[in-house]
Amino acid sequence: MEQDIIDGLKLKKDQVLEQWLKDQAEASDYSNNFNTNEELEGQSAELVDILLSTLNEDTLNNFSSGDLEPLTDYISSLTISRARQGFSPRETATYIFTLKDALIKVLGEIVAGEPTKLYSVTLKISKFIDNIGILSFETFITGREDVISQQSDEMAELSTPVIRVWNGILAMPIIGTLDSARTQIVMENLLQGIVDTGSSIAILDISGVPAVDSLVAQHLIKTVNATRLMGAECIISGIRPEIAQTVVHLGIDLSQMITKATLESALKYAFNTLQLEVRRIDKNKAN
Amino acid sequence: MPMTIKENMAIQQERDLVYCRNRVKEIAAKIGMGIVNQTKLITATSEIARNMLRYAGGGNVKVEVITRGKLEGLQLVFEDSGPGIPDINKAMQDGFTTGNTLGLGLPGAKRLVNEFAIQSVVGKGTTVKILKWKNG
Amino acid sequence: MERIPILKMGRFLLVTIQVDLYDRLALTLEEDLVQMVYDTGASGVLIDISALSIVDSFMGRIIGNIAGMSSIMDAETVVVGMQPAVAITLIELGLPLAGVHTALNVERGMALLESRMSARPDDTSDADDD
Numbered sequence: 001m002e003q004d005i006i007d008g009l010k011l012k013k014d015q016v017l018e019q020w021l022k023d024q025a026e027a028s029d030y031s032n033n034f035n036t037n038e039e040l041e042g043q044s045a046e047l048v049d050i051l052l053s054t055l056n057e058d059t060l061n062n063f064s065s066g067d068l069e070p071l072t073d074y075i076s077s078l079t080i081s082r083a084r085q086g087f088s089p090r091e092t093a094t095y096i097f098t099l100k101d102a103l104i105k106v107l108g109e110i111v112a113g114e115p116t117k118l119y120s121v122t123l124k125i126s127k128f129i130d131n132i133g134i135l136s137f138e139t140f141i142t143g144r145e146d147v148i149s150q151q152s153d154e155m156a157e158l159s160t161p162v163i164r165v166w167n168g169i170l171a172m173p174i175i176g177t178l179d180s181a182r183t184q185i186v187m188e189n190l191l192q193g194i195v196d197t198g199s200s201i202a203i204l205d206i207s208g209v210p211a212v213d214s215l216v217a218q219h220l221i222k223t224v225n226a227t228r229l230m231g232a233e234c235i236i237s238g239i240r241p242e243i244a245q246t247v248v249h250l251g252i253d254l255s256q257m258i259t260k261a262t263l264e265s266a267l268k269y270a271f272n273t274l275q276l277e278v279r280r281i282d283k284n285k286a287n
Numbered sequence: 288m289p290m291t292i293k294e295n296m297a298i299q300q301e302r303d304l305v306y307c308r309n310r311v312k313e314i315a316a317k318i319g320m321g322i323v324n325q326t327k328l329i330t331a332t333s334e335i336a337r338n339m340l341r342y343a344g345g346g347n348v349k350v351e352v353i354t355r356g357k358l359e360g361l362q363l364v365f366e367d368s369g370p371g372i373p374d375i376n377k378a379m380q381d382g383f384t385t386g387n388t389l390g391l392g393l394p395g396a397k398r399l400v401n402e403f404a405i406q407s408v409v410g411k412g413t414t415v416k417i418l419k420w421k422n423g
Numbered sequence: 424m425e426r427i428p429i430l431k432m433g434r435f436l437l438v439t440i441q442v443d444l445y446d447r448l449a450l451t452l453e454e455d456l457v458q459m460v461y462d463t464g465a466s467g468v469l470i471d472i473s474a475l476s477i478v479d480s481f482m483g484r485i486i487g488n489i490a491g492m493s494s495i496m497d498a499e500t501v502v503v504g505m506q507p508a509v510a511i512t513l514i515e516l517g518l519p520l521a522g523v524h525t526a527l528n529v530e531r532g533m534a535l536l537e538s539r540m541s542a543r544p545d546d547t548s549d550a551d552d553d
Contacts, residue, residue: 229510398517
């Protein structure tokens with residue numbers, strides 16, 4: 001009996017589409033969308049087409065059916081492309097849920113005069129469209145999560161630059177918290193930098209690290225020790241007064257490392273070690 | 288595309304240790320594991336396999352590519368039918384050794400991987416299971 | 424039996440480990456090297472491990488042993504060319520090789536040994552004036 005109604009819907013496909021486009025235009029959210037009308041109409045026609053061609057008595061009651069794959073694939077790609085175009089989740093949800101209104105209106109015509117039947121099939125169609133909504137929402141979230149994880153990877157990479165400040169001297173400013181995953185990236189980049197440039201001194205500047213607790217201290221010690229294994233020396237600079245205070249209050253022993261208050265004094269130490277000297281040139285004498 | 292790789296290796300002599308390390312490294316590289324994680328994994332493998340050779344006279348290593356959600360990694364199971372470890376907690380302490388070594392083998396290996404499980408029955412044998420994620 | 428060659432370069436000995444170290448080979452190297460330090464009276468040992476993709480606690484111990492034994496025979500040991508991934512792994516493993524000198528490559532290692540030799544106050548036999 002449901003199949004008859006669905007077949008009826010299929011026959012009135014054009015009417016469904018027409019009604020949906022009308023509803024979409026009425027939904028105030030659509031006042032300034034990015035799509036041109038033709039684009040939107042084409043997309044909507046395609047969706048109605050796929051929806052009605054995959055809908056049958058079986059798929060109506062079983063949203064996880066494999067026969068719905070063309071529909072679910074289309075919804076996923078639609079959601080992603082709309083998100084990229086800058087539609088808000090609300091706009092996409094409204095877009096999908098107005099289709100429900102259109103379908104129910106047309107259903108009302110098909111099953112006119114049989115309230116119980118209309119009620120039961122409306123409920124099912126409503127649930128079906130809800131599932132499409134949920135799927136779209138999930139796709140949206142997954143897409144966002146992918147973007148977030150990609151960005152955090154990029155951020156980890158970006159936030160640990162190795163700078164060659166002088167022949168034989170590398171510097172690496174660390175900005176943000178130093179957890180174990182970050183430490184591994186810091187170590188990898190620093191040690192690779194040492195190999196690539198043949199540097200014998202590396203300065204790790206922690207001015208941008210908000211707090212140093214025993215765990216962060218452990219990560220610093222590891223980095224210093226790993227640098228030493230490579231045959232280079234690692235200096236920690238940027239020890240702000242607050243950091244010095246917490247380190248001592250927490251009883252953390254940093255005496256095994258060379259620590260300097262500022263990058264400047266670390267650089268002076270490095271120059272000294274490499275037997276370099278920075279002098280002011282007296283121009284009068286030079287000529 | 289997750290790969291299905293399952294392999295068995297016997298550890299009977301020192302040379303097998305070298306083969307096992309190289310093979311694990313190859314598989315790790317095949318699933319795209321970074322060089323540092325590869326090195327950590329084969330070092331842990333070396334520690335556990337050597338323990339197996341030294342204290343149980345050898346055993347077996349099963350290597351398998353594992354996926355869990357978005358994570359992909361390598362799981363290794365070391366099985367021997369040696370004398371077993373009477374006090375696992377003690378064996379997992381840094382510096383504890385009965386065999387004139389540094390005593391870093393098991394606790395060190397644990398620090399190098401993402402998951403580490405050990406089961407031992409005295410007189411029956413020991414099983415060590417480790418897991419290292421591709422990006423972990 | 425397989426052996427790792429030890430080269431004599433002036434006052435120093437140079438070992439370049441090119442093959443995968445299995446335990447017996449490492450133990451043989453320890454033995455050979457200490458004997459060679461004694462025979463040649465070398466004042467420094469350079470161990471180039473740039474080709475090694477793994478140093479586990481056993482090999483770490485051998486390196487520590489060589490350094491310790493050479494040291495009481497008055498020779499200093501420098502490990503050179505450790506790969507970044509190996510260094511990170513050794514630290515995580517808990518083996519910082521505290522008693523061993525390190526250098527980026529053989530050339531730097533050699534320079535390090537030279538400078539340490541000339542810094543020795545009592546070593547007047549063949550040192551230039553500072």
